[in-house]
Amino acid sequence: MEFLTQINDLLTEHLGEFGPLIVVGILGLFMILLTVPMMLSQPEDPLKKLKRDIDPKTQKKPKKEQLRQGGRNEQLDRFATFLEPQDAEELSAMQLKLRQAGYQSKDAVRFFHFAQFALGIFGLICGVVYVTIIAADQDFDSQAMLIRVLGPGGVGYFLPRYWITRRVETRKENITAGFPDSLDMMLVCVEAGQSLDQSIVRVAKELRASYPDLADEFEVVAYEMKAGKDKDKVLRDMGIRCGVSDVASFVTVLIQSATFGTSIAEALRVYAGEMRDKRVMRAEEAANKLPTKMTLATMMLTVPPLLIILVGPSAKGIMDLGNMSSN
The missing domain is CATH 1.20.81 (Receptor-associated Protein)
Known part of the structure; x- marks a missing residue:
């Protein structure tokens, strides 16, 4: 128990108030990165294979039917409950949005959620590396540390959704x-x-x-x-x-x-x-909007030089007269 207390004090001293939590999070991420490849590469359970061969609903389909229903990644089937929304309405809405973005694959929803998960973890790792290594000599309070650790993770998680939204509009x-x-x-x-x-x-x-x-x-x-x-x-x-x-x-x-x-x-x-x-009509509408959009830029680029040219000499003369009167 004393050993754990010493480790906790050491982490708090070097990493701040959330030092133990950061270390636990890093260990959890490494465990996930090690477990996922092992789950993907492990052989199929013989009992499940036997049940699938016996069940007529899951027997091997003819080649033509496989071609009609193909296109899914079998490795992602193991994580279907994790990578797909369980609500049928939410799943249909996500599939429609991805199709409107141009992604017609059957595994588009799974790849989308996998990208969110992977980029979120990558962002968290970047945040932890920044706090613990790059900015190790700086002192952050608890709120600033949470922002720097969780901020990149949140950006990475929502980046695929932003990309899909922009892709749909384009x-x-x-x-x-x-x-x-x-x-x-x-x-x-x-x-x-x-x-x-x-x-x-x-x-x-x-x-x-x-x-x-x-x-x-x-x-x-x-x-x-x-x-x-x-x-x-x-x-x-x-x-x-x-x-x-x-x-x-x-x-x-x-x-x-x-x-x-x-x-x-x-x-x-x-x-x-x-x-x-x-x-x-759309072209005319865009042309009519152009003067309004250019007004602000025109004012910012033309009014300051014009004021300098017109008011500058007068202001300089007034300042010179003030200096002469004071002398």
Whole structure:
């Protein structure tokens, strides 16, 4: 007991009030870093393997079915309860947000939470290294030490979420910018005699160089239609994945055109014209906002030099007169 007290006093003397807590945290992190690779590399339990072979629900599936349901990382399956939200609604919302960011993998949610966990631990390690090694000669109070230790960990934990949010906004802007061109190209393909499925494939191919995000969405639609999914369901899923009101309206136009038997070419022509008008309106709106945004910068860069030029000589003369009168 006396030995533990001496260690506690030594840590408190060198690391401050939270010295023992920092050491325990470092040991816990090292234990986690050592345990995770061991859990990933350990062989499968023979009893679980026998139960899986006997259970008809978990028997090995045919090769074609494996291809249809493939794409998951088997090593991450062991940590599914830790890397996936247990609430189905929360899991669906996270999957939708990652798809809107362009990450279509089945393991996207798991990789996202793994990135949060790994970057959070890395930030904590950086904070501890800063407090114990880099700034060891500085004295911090308890609040400052907590900020310097937990701050990098919090930044690392929330960094993937911030990245996903920015990625979603950027992708929506790219889709909105390229959508009018895709409608014009689709209209040309339909009027040339191609079906809607063929026109979507051609548009996805032609847009790859200029608007890759929109091309990815059209490719997903084309593959799902080839797989035999319901066309209305495929189009609605595209509108949800994109998260852009223009795409959702386009999906509604196509579904209504197919439902009521109207010409798809005529519907595309009218809607493409509306999208071109909206693009012109967005450009005019951005141009009208530009003078307002430049006002502050213009004032900061022009008013101080102007005041120096106009008021400077007068102020210098007044100061000289004051000095002469005082003398």
